[in-house]
Amino acid sequence: MARAAVSSSSGTPRRSQRNIKKESDQVTIKQEEEAPRGKGTKRSTQSSTPNASSKRVKLSTSPDASIGTTSQRRAKQEEDVDAKHPSPSPRKQKTVKTKAEKAAELQEKKLKAYTQFSNSSLFPDFQHPTPDECKLARRILAELHGDRNRPEKITAPTNRAGCGDSASVLDALVRTILSQNTSDKNSTRAKLNMDKVYGGSDKWDAIVAGGQPKLQKTIESGGLSQSKSKVIIDILTQAKEKYGEYSLNHLFEASNEDAMREMLGFQGVGPKTASCVLLFCLRRESFAVDTHVHRITGLLGWRPKDCSREEAHAHLDARVPDEDKYALHILIINHGKRCEECRAGGKSLGKCELRKAFRSGKVKGEAGEDVKLEEIQTIKQEDHDVKTDHDAIAHAVEQPA
Structure with missing residues (x-):
């Protein structure tokens, strides 16, 4: 009776503690499901009731809520780390060199290389060619x-x-630049067209006034016209600014070393170009090395197999006797253009008189001793008598077109 009285006086049915907790849990879950899940929210595993055995999902606002993407959040984290732990040595900025700075650096390297090896070979232990080997080669080629x-x-x-x-140093230098990396035929076409367009071979004022684009178009038949025209204009401009006239004839009074250094100081002028001007125009003893000389001296064993043209120039200029430099330079180039075996891409057929004389250490000697000139005739007559049969010599020579 007492229990019934209590129940009727409250007006509501009595609920157990378990039912109250269950309903409370349902309300909590419903509220979490209805709450909008926005960007920048994260789940928390903290329970809503300290005594609950199961964990509940709770929404909390992240300080990075405004950062939506993963990459943005990662970048923000890296910024925070950098701010807390600044780098002891900041990254060094890469310096971008101007064209003028690059040109000056290249000129400095050229002059340094020339100064280092201007009077000696880079390969002091390489004993070829000997003076007698040079005389033998000249005799055969002659x-x-x-x-x-x-x-x-x-x-x-x-x-x-x-x-x-040319009797003019400036004209000689320009002609040699036109001959760089091209055939005689192409360089001649470029030079003749240049004379036609500007009215002569030494119209330097007209060339500079016309500008680089006009000169480039004028000499395009010679190849590499863009770079060659720029080099020529720069040389003319520098000569005028430095000496008050378009002339480099003061080099006739300069020493070999001073003349080489001044010419190498121009961008686009290397050892071969400067050496040609020194040999032909200034009438000095210098052994220029072009592609033919480099190839054939390699075939003869006159230089290390893997040395560059610049290294070969330093080595051969020190080894070839002065009295043979002019003739050997021209003869080797002529032979390199005409001989079927020694020309670029030629195959050894065992008929070239020059190569036969130097093959297998037969003349130059295994230990590098001087050539015995009396062996020339024995070697040259292996297949036929060259002195009496000129047709036998001509078999190795390409007739000019």
Whole structure:
């Protein structure tokens, strides 16, 4: 009776403690499901009741809520780390060099290399060619192509570009630049067109006034016209600014080293170009190394197999006797253009008189001893008598077109 009285006086049915807790849990879960899940929210495993055995999901606002993407959050975290732990040595900024700075750096390297090896070989232990080997090569090549001697007077050719063949140092330098990395035919076409467009071979004022684009178009038949035209304009401009006229003839009074250093100071002028001007125009003893000389001296064993043209120039200029430099330079180039075996891409057929003389250490000696000139005839007559049969010599020579 007492229990019934209590129940009726309250007006509501009595609920157990378990039912109250269950309903409370349902309300909590419902509220969490209805709450909007926005960006920047994260789940928390903290329970809503300290005594509950199960964990509940609770929404909390992250301080990075405004950062939506993973990459943005990662970047923000890296910034925070950098702010807390600054780098002891900040990253060094890469310096970008201007064209002028690059050109100055290149000129400095050229002059340094020339100064280091101007009077000696880079390969002091490489004992070839010997003076007698040079004389042997000259004798054989002279029989094949006719000997060469320096003329008494220099006259600039009017029907070809030439390579340093001029009484004017500036003209000789320009002609040699036109001959770089191209055939004689192409360089001649470029030079003749240049004379036609500007009205002569030494119209330097007109060339500079016309500008680089006009000169580039004028000499395009010679190849590499963009770089060559820029080099020529720069040399003319520098000569005018430095000496008050378009001339480099003061180099006639300079020493070999000073003349080489001044020419190498121009961008686009290397050891081969400067050496050609020194040999032909200034009439000094210098052994220029072009692609033919580099190839054939390699075949003869006159230089280390893997040395560059610049290294070969330093080595051969120190080894070849002065009295043979002019003739050997021209004869080797002539032979390199005409001999079927020694020309670029040629195959050894065992018929080239020059290569036969130097093959297998037969003449130059295994230990590098001097050549015995009396062996020449024995070697040259292995297959036929060259002295009496000129046709036998001509088999190794390509007739000019």
